[in-house]
Amino acid sequence: MLKPAHTLISCALLALMNPAYSATYVKAEKMLDVSSGKLVNDVVVSINDGVITNIDKRLPDVLNADDEVIDLGNKTLLPGLMDMHVHLTSDPRVPRSDRFTQSAPRKAIKAAYYANQTLLAGFTTLRNVGATGYSVIALRDGINAGDVPGPRIWAAGPSLGVTGGHCDNNRVPPELDYRAEGVADGPWAVRAKVRENIKYGANVIKFCATGGVFSKGTKVGVQQYSQEEMNALVDEAHMRGLTVAAHAHGTSGIKAAIVAGVDSVEHVSFIDDEGIKLAKKYGTWLSMDIYNTEYTLTYGEQNGVAEENLNKERQVSKRQRESFSRAVDAGLNMVFGTDAAIYPHGDNAKQFSRMVEYGMTPLQAIQSATINAAQLLKAQDTLGQIKANYAADIIAVDGNPLEDVSVLENVDFVMKAGQVYKNVD
Structure with missing residues (x-):
């Protein structure tokens, strides 16, 4: 699920060459890979124009002034x-x-x-x-x-x-x-x-x-x-x-x-x-x-x-x-x-x-x-996972939904197509 850091670095270089380019980065302690069923630790999800571009473990070394970092701390990310x-x-x-x-x-x-x-x-x-x-x-x-x-x-x-x-x-x-x-x-x-x-x-x-x-x-x-x-x-x-x-x-x-x-x-x-x-x-x-x-x-x-x-x-x-x-x-x-x-x-x-x-x-x-x-829905190539080239539909909850699925009844963060509709207090 995790991709090499060079992809994020490429995004950072693009930002330097093109001031209009901006990205959103969502950080969290854990992310559920719904395909494998595994919890991935320490993730940074990179998003541009409503689409996930990469998943890594750290932010790029260089950020554009217009980039946004959303740090969700110890939350667990799941697809919308x-x-x-x-x-x-x-x-x-x-x-x-x-x-x-x-x-x-x-x-x-x-x-x-x-x-x-x-x-x-x-x-x-x-x-x-x-x-x-x-x-x-x-x-x-x-x-x-x-x-x-x-x-x-x-x-x-x-x-x-x-x-x-x-x-x-x-x-x-x-x-x-x-x-x-x-x-x-x-x-x-x-x-x-x-x-x-x-x-x-x-x-x-x-x-x-x-x-x-x-x-x-x-x-x-x-x-x-x-x-x-x-x-x-x-x-x-x-x-x-x-x-x-x-x-x-x-x-x-x-x-x-x-x-x-x-x-x-x-x-x-x-x-x-x-x-x-x-x-x-x-x-x-x-x-x-x-x-x-x-x-x-x-x-x-x-x-x-x-x-x-x-x-x-x-x-x-x-x-x-x-x-x-x-x-x-x-x-x-x-x-x-x-x-x-x-x-x-x-x-x-x-x-x-x-x-x-x-x-x-x-x-x-x-x-x-x-x-x-x-x-x-025949949309399996664009929806349903937190994965590169998929729509940036992301939610966040407290706890581990694989241990207690009822945590999904209290969603703290909602993003659809890269736009935040609900954020942590």
Whole structure:
């Protein structure tokens, strides 16, 4: 991981020849190499123009007057964390019936606030898997333009689903003749809806393969889209170069989504032995939100969650955690996904300790939110590691996360693309 000192010296010589050149140096006592799982002592990370240029053990002998040195003392550095399943427009404290009254611009403003909260918690990259009105796509573009602070976002448009399914809105009377934006029935209709999402800026596609916990009138384990519809949907998205995430709690829906070629399956509550074999065969990534059940069952009633939905959460929670343990034991591809919005944004890192409790090592849990997530996003050459030529997405914590992964719940320093958003006091 460490590179020869001559690279840093070359940077220093460049600074002498070019006064406009400036670099940032981040010093810390330790750094976790998430690829090898080793802690590296006494590191200096060199950064220029938002990209890591080198990692060494000392500062260069000559510094430009405009260079910046950030000395984090005895902190431990890690790559910026990545959550692959969030919904930035939603707040668990707002009843779902009330959310229907919020406009897309209002939701975009809420999303901007929650994106910043999540960034300050150490998550520099997110995958937002579904939002109405293309609101999070607008936020993503605003972040990229520098209008507002926030993580990198891979954003789906409205989630695709069948009429009356989990991705529809079943809380309105029939005389209103309302369907959610992402509803599409039949192979050609789902292709058209994928094309529409891409037209308006989606860079990931999300669909509902089964019922869900928080929808009205759906059975959480029952398959919704047919195999033919899923095949068409995934084919269309992949033809256009986008990855696909499938919401799937139920056994048959999980397997149908895997066979259709989805890149990731979300929730994965009732996976069986055949599903595990299929996930292994296809190399499918699993994103399993095993923390948020605690929030829902503790605060759901006071937050206005209907008894129907609380009952479904009770059915799912234990089985999902058992499935998580089986997936870990089987060595399946797994990424960090929390379903933030079911619990308050910014608490994403609380899931790490549950992942360890249910079978992962601390390193595996951290890898799920760094190098694994980067692979799912097909960004493994630029994100997910503290390494030369990678984006300068860096966080710092006290202690050793390999001994106590819960230290990630208290991030002291956050840098994204070389810009500091949170610094030690």
